[in-house]
Ligand SMILES: [Zn+2]
């Protein structure tokens with residue numbers, strides 16, 4: 001279970017990637033890293049860190065695929081109703097995360113980031129977790145639910161780096177979000193559930209219909225555009241041609257290419273100051289390898305940043321589904 005996309009039946013234009021195994025994914029990643037490192041030697045340290053993180057993601061998805069307890073019990077019909085109301089399907093759902101399996105991954109991600117350049121900043125986050133000052137189960141649930149405010153508040157209270165705490169939790173729980181969205185949207189690789197096809201096609205937002213995160217990038221193979229979620233990996237078609245983030249019309253968008261002969265481009269919005277990369281890839285990227293393609297297209301990020309554009313922070317969706325949790329309570 002790797003690359004099934006959210007796509008109405010009859011519109012499957014891509015080769016299904018259901019034959020991927022952990023070994024073949026890793027092999028594919030290694031080939032990409034070799035090529036990225038050869039073309040962009042300054043990215044070699046970033047590749048070394050990414051190798052650790054992506055390898056763990058591949059193993060975690062494989063372990064979660066083999067687990068028999070479902071992460072959430074949302075019916076496709078209920079999910080379709082949420083989508084029609086503009087709420088990402090996984091938001092606010094009670095989740096049964098395999099905390100014992102995922103908790104060590106948060107700590108390992110701290111270690112990797114510490115080694116990979118974050119140093120003491122990441123070691124302090126790990127120390128805080130080791131001392132039990134943060135309940136890792138609550139942290140994972142808050143991250144699954146994309147509750148950035150709760151995680152930020154807790155980190156500030158503990159005087160540790162909010163971004164590192166957010167990232168390490170995201171790395172650990174992302175595979176569970178991927179497995180959850182696959183179970184909901186594309187059961188056993190059978191394509192999008194019929195109850196969800198219409199609701200997904202009508203999804204008007206630039207944020208992910210499953211988890212509410214912004215896309216990591218858009219994929220543009222064959223001019224068949226789809227956005228890919230940076231957290232859970234869902235692929236969905238943008239409904240409107242305007243800015244993915246603020247919805248402003250095409251007049252606010254300009255396009256940027258890192259190399260003249262490349263079909264990769266960044267779409268810059270003068271309305272909100274954000275950019276989105278559109279990558280000309282031959283097929284949809286397996287969930288596990290999304291960070292690899294993101295890294296490979298770093299020249300576009302550099303260029304967009306030089307022009308003063310950035311990636312926006314998580315959309316603030318609010319709403320009653322943002323239940324208060326243990327993470328938000330500053331009193332211990
Ligand atoms: Zn998502």
Ligand SMILES: [Zn+2]
Pocket residue numbers: 243244245246247248269270271272273274
């Ligand atoms: Zn915009």
